[in-house]
Amino acid sequence: MRIYLPSTLPALATVLSDGEVRGDPITAFAVTPELTESTPGDSEELEYEALYAAADASLRLLAADPEAPRRRVVLAADIPDKLIGPAPDATHPAEVTLTGTVPLKRVASAHVDDEDAADDIARSAAEPDVGHEDEHELMWYATQELKYLVE
Template sequence: MRVYLPTTLPALAGVLAEGRVGGEPIAAFAVTDALRATGGDDEELEYEALLSAGDASLRLLAADPSAPRRRVVLAADVPDAIVTATPDEAGPASVAIGGSVPLKRLASAHVDDAGAAEEIGAAAADPEAGHQDEHELMWYAVQELKYLVE
């Protein structure tokens, strides 16, 4: 199952150093039955799960004023058996992952452009206001992640 893991750049540095995403259970987002019930095709539903993770990343930024003002979402492919839907916690795409996610399971990352930092900073000051929707998350290959945290 493809899951979207919200994080920040400092936390990403820790993930790269440790070789895994930890913190069981891990809060994430995916195409769940509850999300499917809202309608849309598979591509639209995946995008909605990604956006939900982006919103969660914004809340992580709000909690860490020292983190660079860029949302970070890691996409990973994990076994269905370790994923549990938790739709009442953070929307219909919300899931919990039981166990860690090794780096080899990461498929890509989605990160705000550095030029969006001012607007993302303003959105982090009020995460529920929705200002972050003006910026698309940029796609990064897993091999490029080390350059984001240098």
């Protein structure tokens, strides 16, 4: 299953250094039955909704880390279904919980705000529960490009 992991640039640097995403538990977002029931649209629209739910969670991570560059980061990864479970206190119908770690080799891509979005993202991070910054699309990065984001 494709999942979307909220992150920040400093957390991405840690993932690249460690070779995996760690957490206990790891919160992610995916096209769940709950999302499918609550959100009209085709599979592509549902994936987009899950991606931007993770981007909203990235805003909350940015709010908790005032030193992090003001750019949302979402890692897309493909994980076996057996490692994914419901989130006990889900705030979004796409929210799931993962057991274990997510090896870097499972990460398919990253979606990151352009540097030009930093001021708008900073304002959004000041009120992270309001929702994602709709004026800015996340940019797609291949896994081999990720090291350049954190240099």
